[in-house]
Amino acid sequence: MILAENLVKEFSRPARVEGPFAGLRSFFSAKRVVTRAVDDMSLRIDDGEIVGYLGPNGAGKSTTIKMLTGILRPTSGRVEVEGVVPWQDRRANARNIGAVFGQRSQLWLDLPLRDSFELIAKLYGLSPADYRRSLEQFVDLLDMGPFLDTSVRSLSLGQRMRGDIVAAMLYRPPVLYLDEPTVGLDVVAKTRIRAFIAEQNRTEGTTILLTTHDLADIEQLARRVVIIDEGRLLYDGDLTSLRDRYAPFREVVVTAAHIPAGLDLDGLELREVQDTGTAGEQRASFRFSPAALPAPAAISRITSALEVTDLTSREPGVEDVIHRIYTERGVVR
Numbered sequence: 465m466i467l468a469e470n471l472v473k474e475f476s477r478p479a480r481v482e483g484p485f486a487g488l489r490s491f492f493s494a495k496r497v498v499t500r501a502v503d504d505m506s507l508r509i510d511d512g513e514i515v516g517y518l519g520p521n522g523a524g525k526s527t528t529i530k531m532l533t534g535i536l537r538p539t540s541g542r543v544e545v546e547g548v549v550p551w552q553d554r555r556a557n558a559r560n561i562g563a564v565f566g567q568r569s570q571l572w573l574d575l576p577l578r579d580s581f582e583l584i585a586k587l588y589g590l591s592p593a594d595y596r597r598s599l600e601q602f603v604d605l606l607d608m609g610p611f612l613d614t615s616v617r618s619l620s621l622g623q624r625m626r627g628d629i630v631a632a633m634l635y636r637p638p639v640l641y642l643d644e645p646t647v648g649l650d651v652v653a654k655t656r657i658r659a660f661i662a663e664q665n666r667t668e669g670t671t672i673l674l675t676t677h678d679l680a681d682i683e684q685l686a687r688r689v690v691i692i693d694e695g696r697l698l699y700d701g702d703l704t705s706l707r708d709r710y711a712p713f714r715e716v717v718v719t720a721a722h723i724p725a726g727l728d729l730d731g732l733e734l735r736e737v738q739d740t741g742t743a744g745e746q747r748a749s750f751r752f753s754p755a756a757l758p759a760p761a762a763i764s765r766i767t768s769a770l771e772v773t774d775l776t777s778r779e780p781g782v783e784d785v786i787h788r789i790y791t792e793r794g795v796v797r
């Protein structure tokens with residue numbers, strides 16, 4: 465279980481002094497500027513939950529994770545992971561957590577993957593039998609046999625990410641922090657990694673905190689979403705209610721012979737009209753509220769007004785939802 469109560473983290477730096485030798489004088493200045501990166505955050509994540517942790521750049525996500533891993537000591541408030549206060553007992557905490565940072569590898573770049581895994585197994589005191597069993601299972605699930613003896617430096621990004629995930633899970637920690645675990649990967653690689661994460665959560669009951677800018681990661685893995693901004697909790701709840709609250713609309717994308725820009729259909733909001741590149745053909749999207757206008761009625765209204773050649777419908781993604789929350793709150797990035 466992950467527990468944070470009224471968690472605060474402030475960073476303080478010297479205030480900038482203007483004039484000659486500004487850099488040096490700022491360094492010695494008594495005036496300080498305080499940034500509250502995490503501001504009175506309370507959060508409880510139960511065993512076996514997968515929580516999507518979202519927020520714009522600079523919201524305080526990394527700072528929270530650094531407090532959970534024990535790298536940073538909170539300014540005030542309480543933090544506990546599996547009953548351990550991370551900054552007080554980093555060693556005990558390290559055994560309970562695994563972490564994957566998509567942007568940088570935690571593996572030894574010049575060693576073959578297999579050697580990195582062996583080192584980790586030794587560091588964490590795995591018995592040879594447990595190590596063999598885990599490795600065999602992971603290599604099989606993630607199809608890593610062909611590159612197990614290749615040095616990490618020579619691996620493709622997708623292969624390296626699989627390596628990092630296995631390294632974080634080899635000792636089967638009950639808690640896993642995943643920071644952008646699919647960044648830069650192609651669709652096939654993303655799907656494989658998401659399936660693996662879901663499987664580990666299901667079979668091992670691993671508690672997972674997932675930070676990502678790829679909203680498909682959230683949609684496919686997490687039912688619960690926590691959104692933060694400026695260090696404060698904006699939303700904590702399930703993904704479906706979030707969508708219903710902030711994006712209670714559906715969208716239909718239509719390709720038709722001619723779509724008049726001012727077309728006014730009852731219950732349907734016409735969004736931008738674009739040329740498709742094919743002569744005389746245009747594409748536009750219509751938004752409607754399924755509570756006021758059921759989807760079949762919306763589609764029939766569109767098809768009777770236009771010469772439709774193609775039509776697809778989509779649900780709002782988490783991206784729409786977050787955009788709307790930020791717009792409402794006046795967050796401009």
Ligand SMILES: Nc1ncnc2c1ncn2[C@@H]1O[C@H](COP(=O)(O)OP(=O)(O)OP(=O)(O)O)[C@@H](O)[C@H]1O
Pocket residue numbers: 475476477499500501519520521522523524525526527528
């Ligand atoms: N060591 C530090 N010293 C001073 N300020 C810091 C430090 N680390 C983070 N901050 C500030 O704290 C705030 C939160 O940063 P944080 O890295 O936690 O955001 P984030 O949500 O992880 O952003 P991103 O999505 O860009 O990684 C930012 O204003 C950042 O500038």
